[in-house]
Amino acid sequence: xxxxxxxxxxxxxxxxxxxxxxxxxxxxxxxxxxxxxxxxxxxxxxxxxxxxxxxxxxxxxxxxxxxxxxxxxxxxxxxxxxxxxxxxxxxxxxxxxxxxxxxxxxxxxxxxxxxxxxxxxxxxxxxxxxxxxxxxxxxxxxxxxxxxxxxxxxxxxxxxxxxxxxxxxxxxxxxxxxxxxxxxxxxxxxxxxxxxxxxxxxxxxxxxxxxxxxxxxxxxxxxxxxxxxxxxxxxxxxxxxxxxxxxxxxxxxxxxxxxxxxxxxxxxxxxxxxxxxxxxxxxxxxxxxxxxxxxxxxxxxxxxxxxxxxxxxxxxxxxxxxxxxxxxxxxxxxxxxx
Amino acid sequence: xxxxxxxxxxxxxxxxxxxxxxxxxxxxxxxxxxxxxxxxxxxxxxxxxxxxxxxxxxxxxxxxxxxxxxxxxxxxxxxxxxxxxxxxxxxxxxxxxxxxxxxxxxxxxxxxxxxxxxxxxxxxxxxxxxxxxxxxxxxxxxxxxxxxxxxxxxxxxxxxxxxxxxxxxxxxxxxxxxxxxxxxxxxxxxxxxxxxxxxxxxxxxxxxxxxxxxxxxxxxxxxxxxxxxxxxxxxxxxxxxxxxxxxxxxxxxxxxxxxxxxxxxxxxxxxxxxxxxxxxxxxxxxxxxxxxxxxxxxxxxxxxxxxxxxxxxxxxxxxxxxxxxxxxxxxxxxxxxx
Numbered sequence: 001x002x003x004x005x006x007x008x009x010x011x012x013x014x015x016x017x018x019x020x021x022x023x024x025x026x027x028x029x030x031x032x033x034x035x036x037x038x039x040x041x042x043x044x045x046x047x048x049x050x051x052x053x054x055x056x057x058x059x060x061x062x063x064x065x066x067x068x069x070x071x072x073x074x075x076x077x078x079x080x081x082x083x084x085x086x087x088x089x090x091x092x093x094x095x096x097x098x099x100x101x102x103x104x105x106x107x108x109x110x111x112x113x114x115x116x117x118x119x120x121x122x123x124x125x126x127x128x129x130x131x132x133x134x135x136x137x138x139x140x141x142x143x144x145x146x147x148x149x150x151x152x153x154x155x156x157x158x159x160x161x162x163x164x165x166x167x168x169x170x171x172x173x174x175x176x177x178x179x180x181x182x183x184x185x186x187x188x189x190x191x192x193x194x195x196x197x198x199x200x201x202x203x204x205x206x207x208x209x210x211x212x213x214x215x216x217x218x219x220x221x222x223x224x225x226x227x228x229x230x231x232x233x234x235x236x237x238x239x240x241x242x243x244x245x246x247x248x249x250x251x252x253x254x255x256x257x258x259x260x261x262x263x264x265x266x267x268x269x270x271x272x273x274x275x276x277x278x279x280x281x282x283x284x285x286x287x288x289x290x291x292x293x294x295x296x297x298x299x300x301x302x303x304x305x306x307x308x309x310x311x312x313x314x315x316x317x318x319x320x321x322x323x324x325x326x327x328x329x330x331x332x333x334x335x336x337x338x
Numbered sequence: 339x340x341x342x343x344x345x346x347x348x349x350x351x352x353x354x355x356x357x358x359x360x361x362x363x364x365x366x367x368x369x370x371x372x373x374x375x376x377x378x379x380x381x382x383x384x385x386x387x388x389x390x391x392x393x394x395x396x397x398x399x400x401x402x403x404x405x406x407x408x409x410x411x412x413x414x415x416x417x418x419x420x421x422x423x424x425x426x427x428x429x430x431x432x433x434x435x436x437x438x439x440x441x442x443x444x445x446x447x448x449x450x451x452x453x454x455x456x457x458x459x460x461x462x463x464x465x466x467x468x469x470x471x472x473x474x475x476x477x478x479x480x481x482x483x484x485x486x487x488x489x490x491x492x493x494x495x496x497x498x499x500x501x502x503x504x505x506x507x508x509x510x511x512x513x514x515x516x517x518x519x520x521x522x523x524x525x526x527x528x529x530x531x532x533x534x535x536x537x538x539x540x541x542x543x544x545x546x547x548x549x550x551x552x553x554x555x556x557x558x559x560x561x562x563x564x565x566x567x568x569x570x571x572x573x574x575x576x577x578x579x580x581x582x583x584x585x586x587x588x589x590x591x592x593x594x595x596x597x598x599x600x601x602x603x604x605x606x607x608x609x610x611x612x613x614x615x616x617x618x619x620x621x622x623x624x625x626x627x628x629x630x631x632x633x634x635x636x637x638x639x640x641x642x643x644x645x646x647x648x649x650x651x652x653x654x655x656x657x658x659x660x661x662x663x664x665x666x667x668x669x670x671x672x673x674x675x676x
Contacts, residue, residue, distance in 0.1 A: 006439040011469025020467060024444055025431075028452035029462040033428075041463035043428055045487060046386030054430035054483055055466045058474075090381055092392035093367075094481045096434075101344040106362055114366035124367040125379035128393045128481075129358060131349025132674060136396075136476040143432045143466075145392055145483035149383060336470060 013224025013270075014329025018233075038158040039220065040084040042150065049152050051086035053077060054145040060336040062105065062139050064185040066177075066196030067272075069142055070109035072338060074116040074124075075201045075272055076223065077146040082203040083219040083275055084158035085210065086148030088120060093127040094143035099134045109140065120201035122146070154210065160218035160278065165240050167217050167306040168284035170277045172205070172291050173198065173298040175227060176255040179269030182337055183258065193254050200273035205294045214287050215280035222274040223338055225329045228267040230276055231314035232328045242314040244304030244326075267316075268329045270337040278306065351562025351608075352667025356571075376496040377558065378422040380488065387490050389424035391415060392483040398674040400443065400477050402523040404515075404534030405610075407480055408447035410676060412454040412462075413539045413610055414561065415484040420541040421557040421613055422496035423548065424486030426458060431465040432481035437472045447478065458539035460484070492548065498556035498616065503578050505555050505644040506622035508615045510543070510629050511536065511636040513565060514593040517607030520675055521596065531592050538611035543632045552625050553618035560612040561676055563667045566605040568614055569652035570666045580652040582642030582664075605654075606667045608675040616644065 009016040018037075026035060033041045040051035057073040067075075074091065081088040093113065097106070117124050156162045177198040184191055202221070210216065220230045227249075235242045251266045259266050279287050284302050291300035309315075314326040347354040356375075364373060371379045378389035395411040405413075412429065419426040431451065435444070455462050494500045515536040522529055540559070548554065558568045565587075573580045589604045597604050617625050622640050629638035647653075652664040 004441045006435050006437055006441070006444065006469055008437050008469055008471065011435070011467060017467060021465070024441075024448045025462075025465060025467075028448045029431075029455070029465075030452075031461045031463065033461060033463040034465070041428070041430075043463065043485070045388065045427070045485070046384050048384030048386055050383065050485075052428060052430060052464055052485065054432045054464055054481065056432040056434050056468050056481060058434060058468050058470050089383070090371075090379070090390060092379075092390065092483050093363075094392045094394040094432075094483070096394050096396060096479055097344050097349070099344055099346050103342045103344070103362075106344065110362045110366045114368075117367070123369045123371060124363075125369065125371040125381065126390055126392055127359070127363060127367075127372070129349060129355060130394050130396050130674075131344055131346055132396050132476065133346065135473070136398075136674075137479070138470065138474040141434055141475070141479070143392070143394060143481035143483070145430050145432070145481070147381070147383070147388075147390065147485070336468075336474075 008335050009332040012329050012332040014229050036159060039080045040158055042155060042158060049150045051081045051084040051148040051150050053080040054143065055080065056141060056143040057338060058141050058336050059338050060138065061185050064197055065181045067199035068109055068112050069140060070113040071116045072199050072272060073142040073144045074113050074120065075199050076338060077144040078120045078122060078201040078203050079221040081146050081148035082206045083221050085154030086150040087207060088122045088146055088148040088203050090125045090147045091122050092145045093124050095129045096137055096141040097131050098137045098139050099131055101139055116201060120203055157216055157219055160234055162217040163240065163278050163306055165306050165308045166281050167278045168281045168302050169242060169244060169304040170279060170284065170287050170300060170302050172275050172300045174250045174252050175271060175274060176251055176266040176269035178272040179334055179337060180255045180258050183334060191254055195254050198271055198273035202273060202275055208294050209287060209290050212290050214283040216277060218278040220276050222271040222276055224270050226268040226270060227276065228326045229328045231326050235312060235314045237312055239311050241307050241310035242304060243307050243317065245317045246319045248301050248303045250299045250301050264333055268333060272338065346673050347670040350667050350670040352567050374497060377418045378496055380493060380496060387488045389419045389422040389486040389488050391418040392481065393418065394479060394481040395676060396479045396674050397676050398476065399523050402535055403519045405537035406447055406450050407478060408451040409454045410537050410610060411480040411482045412451050412458065413537050414676060415482040416458045416460060416539040416541050417559040419484050419486035420544045421559050422488065423492030424488040425545060426460045426484055426486040426541050428463045428485045429460050430483045431462050433467045434475055434479040435469050436475045436477050437469055439477055454539060458541055495554055495557055498572055500555045501578065501616050501644055503644050503646045504619050505616045506619045506640050507580060507582060507642040508617060508622065508625050508638060508640050510613050510638045512588045512590050513609060513612065514589055514604040514607035516610040517672055517675060518593045518596050521672060529592055533592050536609055536611035540611060540613055546632050547625060547628050550628050552621040554615060556616040558614050560609040560614055562608050564606040564608060565614065566664045567666045569664050573650060573652045575650055577649050579645045579648035580642060581645050581655065583655045584657045586639050586641045588637045588639050602671055606671060610676065
């Protein structure tokens, strides 16, 4: 790593973040569980298999269309557990609050955490509160760490070890709503159409898909770094490639348009209620049906497939007929998106 | 709560912190596990009973005599699990880093987390890294959340439900070293004698005491708010009282002297390697022997007892012969102590 200081891009969830983690943490904290670098650690304790995950939330602004840092801090951790195949059960909440933060705002945040926890069926069981002087943090940061219970038969979902050529690549709806909603709130943009963050807990949807018997090879939520970074990560150094079709990727017109103005690519935008699923191709249509039946208004789509072509690479067939390799996010488009 | 904004004192670990938690979190997150307000939540999953705890570390300065934020973030969470009677197993690490933070410092912090985890026998199994713009946090904040496994027979240790009149109150060594070491580092004080933080993982010591068959009624680590706040908390609304003798409380001369200069009370100073134990009086001397044998240079002491007198109150017999009621810390002496 050439530079000798932390850059904003080290928090992007993209290439710099994974470089940083490998350089500073993986070697020092060396153990088989961490080294998998999956979103959730998989732990065997007693006769139970648990998924365990942590995330700190620093989103700016704290309140945004479709949610706030409290709701986000519950959804995000619920989703990290859910995509590993686990049923989320317990959440811890660690608050770092800036001196002078308004009680009324803290109350709203606490209430939306509670509401989302109830919706997702998880319990907030332990917490911690630190206060720092004015100017030593920006309003409020929340860490949530979560424990879920995992059926041992689903251990492969978080590693993706079962992905094989021919599998279908599916997403559960429009890309980029969260990223653009945050951008809009931060830049005080008045959108013609209402655009709200897709921030939502996906555990009930994902469990419905698992229960339906669909052969799921892999799942990952599409947060920092977006769809592109996940596709690049899961194909990296693998014997298979991934092809996706731009034409099949659902993106709202307002998101497309805003991306054009700001020079962003929707494939790299953060989502907070979107999941990428790799499923046996024979179950692809059943998966679409399950999603459609489960979440009103979602627009699930089969966006591509796993292939023997170009192993180790994810490739996009663009609308205009070109092909390009999909890389991890480099640099940072929107800091403090979650 | 009269004021409408967060004050520094809300993070003190004393009275304002417990008011804040009750006002904003307990009602909203209402569930039986959280409502116990013990340091660790006790969770039954499968055939296992787990202890679960979270803490965010915001200590200033990041490096101090005897440790750094990395070591502290492991010790603190290991100790929170240990005092509930659990054997700590797994830790998550969530980093919030300010843009511009030095790689060399991050490496040192990561290395001391790894070293302390090895010493304590815990594994850091999952993590998260966020970066915020310069000025939006102060250098680095770390959240660690930990899981330990608990012998079901020891569930009473975290609640203190077994405390009874006649029990002995024991601490494992000198009070206030961490608080004064941090103060010294922050204010660039040159102490005549070397004073270092007592920051240490207590899990092996505590397990040795448990394994020895000592009848432990309760344990709590003496962090924010210090010995006084813990004594006030555990006697509050109870049918027993607590009496302690100032003369029996080990405090180093350098700590006493610095407290006099700054107007602090050692009983309220934060410690990061000290535990209060309430044990059956018949096991008091055995406890002292176990501690002395286990940790070189410690100065364990029986500092008082549980009594039928003054129920609901903790009372200090002072060196000069007076008696005073011990209250929780009000306000904040030293912000960002941990």
